Every structure is written in C-alpha cells, then in structure tokens.
Amino acid sequence: MNEKIRQKLKKLTTRPGVYIMRDKNGEIIYIGKAKNLKNRVSQYFRATPKPSKVQAMVEHIDDFDYFIAVSELDALGLESNLIHKHQPFYNILLKDGKQFPYIKINMKEDFPRLEIVRKVSKKEGEKYFGPYFAGLDAREILKTINSAFKLRTCSQKINGKAKRECLNYSLGLCLAPCTGKVSKQDYAEELKKVIRFLNGNDDEIEKILQEKMQTAVELENFEKAIELREALKMVAKLKVRIVANLPKDVNKDVFAFHTDGLSGVVTNMVVRGGKILGVANYVQNDAELEESETLFNFICQYYANCIVPNEIIVSHEIDGELLKDFLGKNVKIISNPHGVNLTLLKMAEENAEEYLHKHLEKEKLEYNQGIGAIKQLQEKVGLKKIPHRMECYDISHISGTNKVASMVVFIDGQPAKNQYRKFKIKTVEGNNDFASLKETLTRRLTRLKEQNGESFKETPDLLVIDGGKGQLSSCYEILQEFGMENKIEMISLAKRIEEVFITKNNVPVILKIGSAELRVLQRLRDEAHRFAITFHRQLRAKTQTHSQLEEIDGLGKVKIDALLQAFGTTEEIKKASVEELMLVKGIHESLAYKIKEFLNNLDNK
Numbered sequence: 001m002n003e004k005i006r007q008k009l010k011k012l013t014t015r016p017g018v019y020i021m022r023d024k025n026g027e028i029i030y031i032g033k034a035k036n037l038k039n040r041v042s043q044y045f046r047a048t049p050k051p052s053k054v055q056a057m058v059e060h061i062d063d064f065d066y067f068i069a070v071s072e073l074d075a076l077g078l079e080s081n082l083i084h085k086h087q088p089f090y091n092i093l094l095k096d097g098k099q100f101p102y103i104k105i106n107m108k109e110d111f112p113r114l115e116i117v118r119k120v121s122k123k124e125g126e127k128y129f130g131p132y133f134a135g136l137d138a139r140e141i142l143k144t145i146n147s148a149f150k151l152r153t154c155s156q157k158i159n160g161k162a163k164r165e166c167l168n169y170s171l172g173l174c175l176a177p178c179t180g181k182v183s184k185q186d187y188a189e190e191l192k193k194v195i196r197f198l199n200g201n202d203d204e205i206e207k208i209l210q211e212k213m214q215t216a217v218e219l220e221n222f223e224k225a226i227e228l229r230e231a232l233k234m235v236a237k238l239k240v241r242i243v244a245n246l247p248k249d250v251n252k253d254v255f256a257f258h259t260d261g262l263s264g265v266v267t268n269m270v271v272r273g274g275k276i277l278g279v280a281n282y283v284q285n286d287a288e289l290e291e292s293e294t295l296f297n298f299i300c301q302y303y304a305n306c307i308v309p310n311e312i313i314v315s316h317e318i319d320g321e322l323l324k325d326f327l328g329k330n331v332k333i334i335s336n337p338h339g340v341n342l343t344l345l346k347m348a349e350e351n352a353e354e355y356l357h358k359h360l361e362k363e364k365l366e367y368n369q370g371i372g373a374i375k376q377l378q379e380k381v382g383l384k385k386i387p388h389r390m391e392c393y394d395i396s397h398i399s400g401t402n403k404v405a406s407m408v409v410f411i412d413g414q415p416a417k418n419q420y421r422k423f424k425i426k427t428v429e430g431n432n433d434f435a436s437l438k439e440t441l442t443r444r445l446t447r448l449k450e451q452n453g454e455s456f457k458e459t460p461d462l463l464v465i466d467g468g469k470g471q472l473s474s475c476y477e478i479l480q481e482f483g484m485e486n487k488i489e490m491i492s493l494a495k496r497i498e499e500v501f502i503t504k505n506n507v508p509v510i511l512k513i514g515s516a517e518l519r520v521l522q523r524l525r526d527e528a529h530r531f532a533i534t535f536h537r538q539l540r541a542k543t544q545t546h547s548q549l550e551e552i553d554g555l556g557k558v559k560i561d562a563l564l565q566a567f568g569t570t571e572e573i574k575k576a577s578v579e580e581l582m583l584v585k586g587i588h589e590s591l592a593y594k595i596k597e598f599l600n601n602l603d604n605k
Helices: 003-011 037-045 052-058 072-086 138-148 184-198 203-218 222-240 291-302 320-327 339-369 371-381 433-450 469-481 516-549 557-567 570-575 589-604
Strands: 017-022 028-034 063-068 102-106 114-117 126-129 252-259 264-272 275-284 311-314 332-334 389-398 401-411 421-424 462-466 489-494 499-502 505-510
Touching (some): 037 052, 102 138, 102 184, 114 138, 138 184, 184 203, 203 222, 252 291, 252 339, 275 291, 275 339, 291 320, 339 371, 389 516, 401 516, 421 433, 421 516, 433 469, 489 516, 570 589
Parallel strands (some): 389 462, 462 489
Antiparallel strands (some): 017 028, 264 275, 489 499
16 A cells, blocks of 8 residues: 555545546556445455455555545446446446347337347337347247237338238238238237247247148148248247246346356346246456445446346345345345245356356466467577567468568467558569568568557567578568667577577577467467468459459559459459449449440350
C-alpha cells in the first residue's frame, strides 16, 4: 500500500457507493460496489489472506477513486454502467454479441408472427421463448412450428387487402390473413397452439406432424414426408430434455459457481417449460472478495439482455431482495433448494467443476505452446530477452514470376493474423530468393523507421529467417545497415534437419525434436510459407484473368481492375447480368455485351 492509498483510506465514507481501482498507468482494472465504502475498500489492503485472484489484482493497484450513491441499489446500477463502459480486466465481462437466440411474438399485433432475436426488450405485449443453445437451433424449432401450424411468416403489414395469397397458403402452411381469409379469433386460436408448444406441450405438435407425414406418404410426396420426419426429430430432441417431476408452467435459471481461488466458472442451466434448453459455462476472474458477490455480479450482468424467469436457483447465499429490486421483477431466489431443484443445482455444480478442470488444462496447453515455448526458446538459443513479438518472412513464385513475400507475426507464441502483411517484389529480376528477401526486409525496416503502417510500427524482438547460415548472414547485413542489430535479434531455421543458426556463432543450435521451442519456430515458418503461397496463387489468378480479359476490345487495365473489385473473380463476372456489369464505372452497354459473349465463349473452347 502506497502513501497515496493510505491517505485516501482514512478519508473514505461509510455510505454506499462505487469504487474504481487503477494501476500505475491510470488504467481502470476493477470496479466494485459497496454498502459501506470504507469497510469494503479497506478489506482489499488489509494484511489478511485473500483469494489468489484478488491478491493478483491488489498487487497492481496504484490508486483508487470512488463515487457516493444514495443507496446500494443506485450503487449497483452505477457499477453495472461503468463496467459496461470501461470493460476492466478483473471484472466479469459478458459481451452483448454472445447473447443466445430467442423466439419472439408481438402479441399487440392483430396477426402476430414468430421472429428470432438475440436482444430482448421490455416493451409491453412482447413474449419471448428461450434462450435456445447447446444443440437446440432456434431456426430449426421455428421451421418445425411452421411445418405444423399455419401462422404467417412474412414481415409485410397486414390489413387484409392484399390482392392475392402467397405460395404458403396454397401449400396449407398459412391462414392468409393478408387477404382476409382468416378472422382474428381463428388466427388467435392457432397462435395459442404454438404458445402451448413453446411452453412445453409437445403432444399436440407431435400428433399434427405425424398425421401430415402419413398424408404425404400416401400422396407419394416423399420429399415433404422427409421434411416432416426431420421436424419430428426436433420434437423428439426436445422431449429428451424433459425434467421428471417438474411442472411445465415453471421457468427456472440455475447458477452454480466453482473456483480454485484463482480461476472460476459460472455454469448457467436454462429450464423452460419443464425442459433443460441448455447449459452454458462462463470462465470468470472477477476480483470480488467473496464468492457470493462474484455470483451476484454475474447474475446482474447476465439479465441485462435476457428474460428473467419465475425462479432463480443459486449455489451461494446472495442478497435476493437487492437482486429483485435491480431486476425489477418479483422473482423467487432459491439458495437452499430441495427435491428436483437440488438435483438441478447439483448438475450445474458438477458441470462447473468439470469445465474449470478442462479450462485449466487448456490454459496449461496454451501456455506451453505460447509463453512457455518462447521462454524455452530464449534459454536454448541464448536470446537476450523473451521474444514476445516474432516475425517470419517467406518468398513464393514460379520460375521467378509473380514474386511475393509474406510477413507473419506471432505474439507470445500465438498467431496475430491481423498483423500479417504481404509484399509484391518490385526490384528483383528472375529467380533470386536471397535478393527478394533482402528487398522485403529493407521495406519492412524502412516502414519501422518511418513509423508508417499499423503493423510496421511495432519493433519485433526476433526475426526468423527461413533458411541456413547463408540466408541469415545476408539478412543480418540489412539489420546492420539500419543500425538495428542491437535492438532486434535474428535467427534462421534450416529445413533439412531443423537447425537453428544464430548471428554470432557458426555452429547451429539443435533443438530437441518435438520440443515446444522447436514447434513454435516450425509453426511460425510454416505459417509464413502458407501465407506467401496463398498470396502468390491469388496474384497469379488475377494475372491470368487480366490476360484473358485484355483480349476484349475496349477493355483496358483500369476497367478490368474495376470489374474485379466489383465481382472478385472471372466466374462472378460471367454470372453477372448486362445491367449489373453496366453499374461498374466505364462499362457501357455494348462493352457489357462483349464481356458476356467473350466469357461465355471461353467455356466452349
């Protein structure tokens, strides 16, 4: 604890509020709420045992700020907004884009239809069913409903005055409210059947689908019969998920939290209409002092974009009244379940424990392949520092034509694909990989010196050259010309027996076959090779397309480039209509017809 923090702790209020922890760079690393700011914030800095994840966060705290709130509920709302805005590292982070799909019905419409949505609103009259995940596809469920019931699927405004019905009406799949073929009352009765199914009653839809399938078979409409059979499979999949002794009219969410002190997992089990719709696992590194608070914080964020069920079952004692106030719903919070609820909670707890174990194994593997591998590489090759950013280059061509180079970037032993770059070789004639590589490195280091280009601004810790001692010596000269030999290290990896050459020793380093340090170099080299070949093939295909299209009278390089930019490939240009071709700048009607005729004739040659 520094003196700045010590003095701030003395001045803290006992009122509720939100506190913000910052590191030495002023970055926000954690945001929390408190009923009593003085007690809660002081706990972080007391010399008492803390969970490992909390201690890890405390070691990075250099300062803190706080906001006083009128009540704990207000503090909770402010905390939620600030976390969403700043996305601190040590807070629970649930991204909006990860929301699972729901089926929505707007009951305020005269003739409602079913929609698949990922965001839910609190508008009056809107009903939501779901979320659907873990093997249940909302689109397949919607398709099954449309096979059995005759609700409209179109998005047009219904006023009963359409001139004619769509194909679905002729196929017996819609009641055609668009032309007034059905009353609001009869349509509502059909809708009730759909809602009963979505609420867990499978018997009615199963009977309808079986009857329709039998009719299709009798009419020898086997394609339709197969479609209905697939719909019945979806119903069977739902029936398998039925929880015994659970009422169909109760919706529940189960939340279980398991931690080893450093990492943790929240498992969420969704039960709707007496069925387990899915189980999702969320890895957490929330730096709360108590496990119950971590679970509470997770639930608050989870329901920011999810429908709140009738009951919430939790593995830890949480402040149920505060949670109800925050959610704005009189939901039943169960922290000491019995019977079927206890069975569900135990399932969720076992799932959380197993998932955490697998996650830690995966983390260990990623560490060994990433940070662990480059640390081993530093030690075995004798590098000055850990090569956090490694770059590798490769040349690709066919007999010296369409020469290209690739630059591949690994950060902490893992590909950083958004920083890959490719080069067309401009100054080298013929088949000369040495010269091509020297040109590529010269251009890359020039961009570094000029700080030009997002990927080129970063200084690599290590440059890896594909080749032996000769290639390394040639490229090292470029490094010396730029005066960067003391800032950037360079090695080469020879393919024959995977020898590693270093700049200050003629004797290669032989890394153990299958070792993590050798594998990370091989992955880097192979990725550079793959990226270079891919670019070369694209360039060659484009060159061939150019040479073909240049045979068309009136079509020059500029217009060909415009066509390729608009359509991508010759095949797509051929598929385009004359009118679509004329939308490209410089392509008039007669030229568009010439292009179509030329490409069609190519197939006949």
